[in-house]
Amino acid sequence: MNGEEVRALKSIRFDPSVLRAALLVGVGYYLAARLGFAFTLQPHPISTLWPPNALLMAALLLTPARAWWVLLSAALPAHLAAELQSGVPLAMVLGWFASNCSEALIGAGLVRAFVPAPLRLDSLRNAALFLLCGALAAPLASSFLDAAMVKLIGFGDSDYWTLVRTRASSNVLADLTVVPLVLTWATFRLERLRDAPPRRYVEVAAVFLGVLATSLVAFDLPLLDANAAPALFYAPLPFLLWAAVRLGPTGAASALALMVVVTIWGAVHGLGPFTGGAPQDTARDLQFFLISVAVPLLLLAVVLEERTRAEREAREQRLQLAHLSRVAMLGELSGGIAHELNQPLTAILANAQAAQHLLAAKRLGQEEMGEILRDIIAADQRASEVIRRLRALFKKGETQFQRLDANELVAEVLSITRGDLVMRGIETVTELAPAPPAIEGDRVQLEQVMLNLVLNACEAMSAGTPLGRRLTVRTQLLADGVQISFADRGPGFHPGEYEKMFTPFHTTKAQGLGLGLSISRSIIDAHGGRLWGTALPGRGATFFIVLPARPA
Amino acid sequence: MPSVAIVDDEEPIRKALRRLLRASGIEAESYASGQEFLDAIAERRPDCLVLDLHMSGMGGLEVLRSLQSVKHKVPTVIITAHDEPETREQCLAAGACAYLRKPLEDRLLLNAISAAVRTRAVPLKR
Numbered sequence: 266m267n268g269e270e271v272r273a274l275k276s277i278r279f280d281p282s283v284l285r286a287a288l289l290v291g292v293g294y295y296l297a298a299r300l301g302f303a304f305t306l307q308p309h310p311i312s313t314l315w316p317p318n319a320l321l322m323a324a325l326l327l328t329p330a331r332a333w334w335v336l337l338s339a340a341l342p343a344h345l346a347a348e349l350q351s352g353v354p355l356a357m358v359l360g361w362f363a364s365n366c367s368e369a370l371i372g373a374g375l376v377r378a379f380v381p382a383p384l385r386l387d388s389l390r391n392a393a394l395f396l397l398c399g400a401l402a403a404p405l406a407s408s409f410l411d412a413a414m415v416k417l418i419g420f421g422d423s424d425y426w427t428l429v430r431t432r433a434s435s436n437v438l439a440d441l442t443v444v445p446l447v448l449t450w451a452t453f454r455l456e457r458l459r460d461a462p463p464r465r466y467v468e469v470a471a472v473f474l475g476v477l478a479t480s481l482v483a484f485d486l487p488l489l490d491a492n493a494a495p496a497l498f499y500a501p502l503p504f505l506l507w508a509a510v511r512l513g514p515t516g517a518a519s520a521l522a523l524m525v526v527v528t529i530w531g532a533v534h535g536l537g538p539f540t541g542g543a544p545q546d547t548a549r550d551l552q553f554f555l556i557s558v559a560v561p562l563l564l565l566a567v568v569l570e571e572r573t574r575a576e577r578e579a580r581e582q583r584l585q586l587a588h589l590s591r592v593a594m595l596g597e598l599s600g601g602i603a604h605e606l607n608q609p610l611t612a613i614l615a616n617a618q619a620a621q622h623l624l625a626a627k628r629l630g631q632e633e634m635g636e637i638l639r640d641i642i643a644a645d646q647r648a649s650e651v652i653r654r655l656r657a658l659f660k661k662g663e664t665q666f667q668r669l670d671a672n673e674l675v676a677e678v679l680s681i682t683r684g685d686l687v688m689r690g691i692e693t694v695t696e697l698a699p700a701p702p703a704i705e706g707d708r709v710q711l712e713q714v715m716l717n718l719v720l721n722a723c724e725a726m727s728a729g730t731p732l733g734r735r736l737t738v739r740t741q742l743l744a745d746g747v748q749i750s751f752a753d754r755g756p757g758f759h760p761g762e763y764e765k766m767f768t769p770f771h772t773t774k775a776q777g778l779g780l781g782l783s784i785s786r787s788i789i790d791a792h793g794g795r796l797w798g799t800a801l802p803g804r805g806a807t808f809f810i811v812l813p814a815r816p817a
Numbered sequence: 818m819p820s821v822a823i824v825d826d827e828e829p830i831r832k833a834l835r836r837l838l839r840a841s842g843i844e845a846e847s848y849a850s851g852q853e854f855l856d857a858i859a860e861r862r863p864d865c866l867v868l869d870l871h872m873s874g875m876g877g878l879e880v881l882r883s884l885q886s887v888k889h890k891v892p893t894v895i896i897t898a899h900d901e902p903e904t905r906e907q908c909l910a911a912g913a914c915a916y917l918r919k920p921l922e923d924r925l926l927l928n929a930i931s932a933a934v935r936t937r938a939v940p941l942k943r
Contacts, residue, residue, distance in 0.1 A: 600899055601899075603898070603899060604871065604898040604899040605898075607898035607899070607919045607920060608827055608829075608830060608898050608919065609829070610919070610920040611830055611833070611896075611898065611919040611920040611921060612827075612830050612832075613833075613920070614920040614921065614922075614923075615830070615833035615834050615836065615920075615921060615923070616833045616836060618923040619836040619839075619840040621923075622837070622840035622841050622923070623840045628840075637836070640829060640833060643829065644829055644833075684899070686873070687826075687871045687872065687873050688871045688899050690871075690876050692873060692874060
């Protein structure tokens with residue numbers, strides 16, 4: 266055996282994560298079995314909810330198939346330790362272990378055949394797969410084996426089909442309760458707890474206290490009239506729905522588990538609306554009720570989670586695309602930026618060298634020195650301002666809506682593009698409405714749109730214009746908003762070109778991605794405004810942004 | 818003492834260049850636009866012009882061409898904050914003596930000015 270083989274063997278045997286999982290399964294299986302005994306309605310021999318099999322299934326669903334034998338082996342001593350205390354014959358104890366393992370293996374194996382990775386309850390497909398394979402097919406199939414072994418060994422006097430039905434419904438409920446709980450918590454990121462704001466903790470506490478309180482009232486307290494009981498079944502529903510809607514699959518599974526435990530605990534102690542008849546009838550009614558709550562609740566939580574995730578991804582993609590488009594504009598602006606930085610640098614250098622000359626000639630007076638330093642500082646501040654504006658515009662971040670002044674946005678954008686406009690020999694005329702009403706929006710995104718329109722205008726006039734290059738930027742007051750327009754003296758466009766301009770990746774520029782106008786339009790749409798353009802072919806184009814006023 | 822006119826549309830740059838030239842023993846006047854300079858040239862013709870290329874309104878190249886067309890030969894040093902090979906060619910073709918990038922190194926500027934002044938001095942001697 267060479268060194269590599271030894272290492273490979275060691276890595277299988279001593280993979281710490283598998284050993285940890287095995288330890289957890291052993292301890293968990295034992296505790297789950299004790300809980301299962303506690304949930305048995307005496308003298309009915311089958312637990313209302315038998316969680317060890319479900320726990321085993323969840324563990325298998327989370328681990329690679331090559332480690333399954335380790336987990337099943339770890340469950341055996343736990344199974345023996347739990348079952349042999351109850352005085353059941355050894356043959357029956359071993360038979361049950363086989364059927365318990367078979368349920369976990371059938372469920373995990375079927376699911377793994379479709380999803381070749383640890384199962385996450387984060388899509389409708391995965392949830393449906395779990396419900397059909399893990400919570401339905403596996404407990405049903407293993408129940409036949411289980412009942413057959415009970416009859417074969419001759420333990421108890423129930424008939425075969427009763428055994429099948431009671432075992433199946435107990436295990437279906439256990440799978441629905443335990444597997445989602447383990448799967449969601451095993452993949453839960455603890456940072457989410459750390460990053461959550463205090464009101465989130467308050468909300469979570471309210472949900473679980475609500476589930477606990479309503480479940481206690483509905484299923485445990487002997488104080489209520491039996492005739493009122495059916496209506497009370499719905500008491501925990503608002504809190505369960507709250508958990509599903511706001512706390513995701515993890516919250517829904519946890520809230521469900523809480524209600525299941527409280528309900529069964531009540532029934533075991535002879536409390537609640539399900540008691541009063543024969544134990545097997547109580548168990549059956551209880552299981553049917555809890556299963557019919559669990560299935561839609563889990564599906565609802567998963568569907569909402571899936572939708573929330575899709576929305577989040579779409580939002581992130583839009584932000585990334587907008588950022589990409591801004592960065593592409595940076596390329597178009599680079600010449601102008603160099604110009605805008607070189608101007609103050611020129612003033613700084615000339616002032617400093619003037620001071621050197623004066624100093625060398627011993628002609629530098631205190632007063633002149635002070636003035637030179639003031640001028641250097643002013644030029645330096647101007648250069649920092651250029652950089653600050655650029656950094657603000659090209660940073661990557663979440664959308665932040667705030668109250669804004671349209672005139673201020675125009676001034677900011679024209680100061681960023683000043684260098685470009687000057688370099689291209691474009692005269693800029695601004696006609697700003699006095700005191701326009703505030704608009705609400707994301708400063709960076711709105712400046713991005715305006716920047717795009719200014720750069721488009723520059724590009725349109727690059728070939729020269731008969732009337733002289735001029736960009737006219739106006740802000741005008743409308744009845745319920747502010748209109749900002751950018752008029753150039755370029756060649757304009759023909760109606761046929763107009764819609765194409767708003768199509769992604771359509772470009773007439775040498776630089777640029779062709780995303781400008783399409784992203785600009787989606788930004789303005791998201792602000793509840795409108796973006797459009799008009800043109801007189803040969804005389805120029807004007808683009809208009811209208812944004813709704815947001816009075817204080 | 819040679820006299821130099823500075824045309825730049827930015828006051829801080831005009832002021833700084835004025836200061837630098839005066840500190841170096843050069844008489845310097847400044848103008849905020851090409852038009853302002855062209856209007857003043859009939860009364861006061863400098864020995865050299867330091868001319869910014871990119872200005873809002875009338876650009877440096879336009880000023881240079883008007884100087885050529887009206888036969889007011891003023892040796893001109895072009896200064897620019899945005900250097901492009903083709904504009905350099907255009908400026909030199911339009912009669913500029915020198916083409917300097919901003920920020921301006923004082924030695925380069927002063928050398929360019931004295932070289933420009935010398936080109937003017939030649940025809941005067943003739």
